[in-house]
Amino acid sequence: MSAVARALRAFASFWFDFIVGDDWTVAAAVTAALFGTWGLTHTVLPAWWLLPAVVLAVTTASLHRSVARDRRRDEQGR
Amino acid sequence: MNSAVLVSTFFAAAIEVIEMVAIVVAVGAARSWRAALLGAGGGLLVLVVLVVVLGAALREVPLAPVRLVVGALLLVFGLQWLRKGVLRVARDGWGVGYGDEDVDPADPASVGFDWVGFVLAFKGVSLEGLEVAVIVVAFGAAAGAVGAAAVGAAGAVVVLGVLGAATYRWVAAIPRRALQLFVGAMLTAFGTFWAVEGLGATWPGDELALAGLVVLYGVAALLLLALVRRWRRGPAAPRLDGAGEAAATARRRP
DSSP states (O other), X not given: OXXXXXXXXXXXXXXXXXXXXXXXXXXXXXXXXXXXXXXXXXXXXXXXXXXXXXXXXXXXXHHHHHHHHHHHHHHHHO | OOHHHHHHHHXXXXXXXXXXXXHHHHHHHHTOHXXXXXXXXXXXXXXXXXXXXXXXXXXXXXXXXXXXXXXHHHHHHHHHHHHXXXXXXXXXXXXXXXXXXXXXXXXXXXXXXXXXXXXXXXXHHHHHHHHHHHHHHHHHHHHTOHHHHHHHHHHHHHHHHHHHHHTHHHHHTSOHHHHHHHHHHHHHHHHXXXXXXHTTOOOTTTTHHHHHHHHHHHHHHHHHHHHHXXXXXXXXXXXXXXXXXHHHHHHHOO
């Protein structure tokens, strides 16, 4: 692989890890919430509340999945 | 020199500078001071170039898209730290991880230059610095006293920068795992605030909403920590559909 290709791959990998990290559902939920917030700004409803609500919900769900995954791994390891 | 413009600009810029310094100090303490300071320096350099090149036309720079992009990126990254901080503190407790003791071999901060810390500090300083520059141009042009406005803004950067540097020892004394959790909450709050503003929505209480978000996510982090500890201790990880308890009971039967 050429040096340029390696540099491009490293750059892409950096931004993928920065944005998606270890749980793609969080980035997806945040993206959806941003679109939802934008949609709400075109209505008479307040738009500020949607993103914090989604952030809290998706973080809780993500942590729950992490703990469940760790427990399954521990049980399989026994 | 127009002292009214100087003082007004000092206080208006101070709000933005506080956010800037908070991000640099938090990233420096949690990741790498070298990367954070270089990122901050890079952000200031870009800002100086923009001010020199654009001058008064800086007022025409659309801040909303910049806020949205920077805010969204800070938000998703802050959430990663928040989640990892909660999981690690739940696993190991608060008092683990002073300085180099807690370097995770998988964490890029421990290998070579910390580009993540650099990007976080760069983005925070660039965005807030751009807002400070717009304040200077707006206040200064309106009163015909750009010089006084620039001095006021520079004064805010110096005073709050020194205060931020003075907090270094206090912040560095916080265990790294705990720092990751609270810095994650802080970055998530900043990202949420800026992203929503960038989309054209307004927050109740304007800038005060940012403080409210920091408190909200900080409290949420502590509640999530308690939840995660309970899930880890429980007989089975509870499923959101309630089937977890039934499965655990079935496994316990001979």
